[in-house]
Amino acid sequence: MNKRIYLCLAHMSGREMDFIQEAFDTNWVVPLGPNVNGFEEDLSRFLGGEHPVVALSAGTAAIHLALIQLGVQAGDEVICQSFTFCASANPVAYLGATSVFVDSEADTWNMCPVLLDKAIQDRIAQTGKKPKAIIPVHLYGMPAKMDEINAIAAKYEIPVLEDAAEALGSKYKGRLCGTLGTFGALSFNGNKMITTSGGGALVCPSEEAKRKTMFYATQAREPFPYYQHEEIGYNYRMSNISAGIGRGQMTILDEHIAHHRRVHALYKEGLADVKGIELKCKPSDDFDSNYWLCTILIDQEVTGFDYEELRVYLDGEGIETRPLWKPMHLQPVFAQNPCYVNGTSERLFNQGLCIPAGPCVTDEDVAYIVERIKGRVERGKA
Numbered sequence: 001m002n003k004r005i006y007l008c009l010a011h012m013s014g015r016e017m018d019f020i021q022e023a024f025d026t027n028w029v030v031p032l033g034p035n036v037n038g039f040e041e042d043l044s045r046f047l048g049g050e051h052p053v054v055a056l057s058a059g060t061a062a063i064h065l066a067l068i069q070l071g072v073q074a075g076d077e078v079i080c081q082s083f084t085f086c087a088s089a090n091p092v093a094y095l096g097a098t099s100v101f102v103d104s105e106a107d108t109w110n111m112c113p114v115l116l117d118k119a120i121q122d123r124i125a126q127t128g129k130k131p132k133a134i135i136p137v138h139l140y141g142m143p144a145k146m147d148e149i150n151a152i153a154a155k156y157e158i159p160v161l162e163d164a165a166e167a168l169g170s171k172y173k174g175r176l177c178g179t180l181g182t183f184g185a186l187s188f189n190g191n192k193m194i195t196t197s198g199g200g201a202l203v204c205p206s207e208e209a210k211r212k213t214m215f216y217a218t219q220a221r222e223p224f225p226y227y228q229h230e231e232i233g234y235n236y237r238m239s240n241i242s243a244g245i246g247r248g249q250m251t252i253l254d255e256h257i258a259h260h261r262r263v264h265a266l267y268k269e270g271l272a273d274v275k276g277i278e279l280k281c282k283p284s285d286d287f288d289s290n291y292w293l294c295t296i297l298i299d300q301e302v303t304g305f306d307y308e309e310l311r312v313y314l315d316g317e318g319i320e321t322r323p324l325w326k327p328m329h330l331q332p333v334f335a336q337n338p339c340y341v342n343g344t345s346e347r348l349f350n351q352g353l354c355i356p357a358g359p360c361v362t363d364e365d366v367a368y369i370v371e372r373i374k375g376r377v378e379r380g381k382a
């Protein structure tokens with residue numbers, strides 16, 4: 001096999017160029033415009049129609065603007081899942097606030113509710129005030145234990161910002177991720193479930209919150225004929241061109257999700273009896289993952305090699321893989337942040353690999369990847 005198999009490539013429906021052409025034909029080559037409105041409506045409809053959505057320049061921007069609306073200010077603390085991509089936590093720092101990192105549980109790999117409760121109690125005891133928000137993440141598309149997390153959040157009256165950047169289309173107990181907290185953040189970066197070449201969206205609790213989000217995303221301009229500003233704003237709106245890509249992508253979102261799940265099912269079958277290699281699967285039907293990326297854990301005691309050896313080997317065989325997210329509490333930049341850990345995310349980080357998934361991965365690709373992994377395991381320590 002000569003072609004290289006990538007982790008998760010963007011895949012176009014063919015409709016994207018129509019929407020972009022329309023933008024050029026009507027000279028809407030600007031931020032905002034009909035594609036932005038259309039994309040926001042598509043997203044809102046996909047999410048069940050009850051939540052207004054604002055399209056933004058990035059998922060990171062969505063998290064930032066949600067935190068502002070939740071009242072996060074300099075000196076505040078925000079609880080954030082440690083096992084995640086840095087974009088969950090960076091916006092907390094933009095605001096001069098501090099992320100308090102909470103480790104994962106083993107079922108979903110997401111925020112551990114038991115540790116969350118303990119962390120909140122301890123922060124209140126140590127600082128005399130409550131954290132301002134809780135950011136659970138649906139890592140690799142697997143929904144977090146939202147009922148438990150929301151119950152704790154309600155007990156302490158702390159709002160929840162769902163980082164659903166990797167979980168578009170995932171469902172928790174039949175309800176779509178992104179709609180389960182006060183705000184939900186989505187990402188359309190190049191390798192996510194759908195792409196706008198770069199972009200994100202904030203799922204809002206009300207029309208009022210949508211209006212506020214748009215206000216902050218357009219430099220906090222007040223409604224005057226001249227430019228009047230009473231607060232600090234940002235330039236975070238999505239361009240009408242990017243949104244055209246997004247509208248095209250929405251026409252195949254369901255197919256993308258089905259394909260990600262199909263790839264996962266094929267891996268499950270193929271890797272079922274491979275000793276020392278465990279494919280991550282949903283802990284129960286309550287957690288309907290979109291399987292954005294498929295992940296495996298390598299038991300070195302059994303295989304005789306670790307994730308890095310396997311990564312280098314597969315790379316040589318034309319297969320791109322990647323270690324799991326390095327937990328935030330182990331990142332040098334967050335070394336001073338408070339953290340509540342149980343060893344789970346560190347153990348996963350030291351054992352796991354993401355393997356190729358997504359619309360560009362064919363059945364033959366999966367068969368080839370499975371065969372390579374199997375072959376390497378059979379050779380053992382050699």
Ligand SMILES: *Cc1c(COP(=O)(O)O)cnc(C)c1O
Binds near residue numbers: 087186
């Ligand atoms: C991709 C991602 C983001 C940020 O999205 P961008 O659009 O890249 O800014 C946030 N959180 C997680 C977990 C992500 O994977």
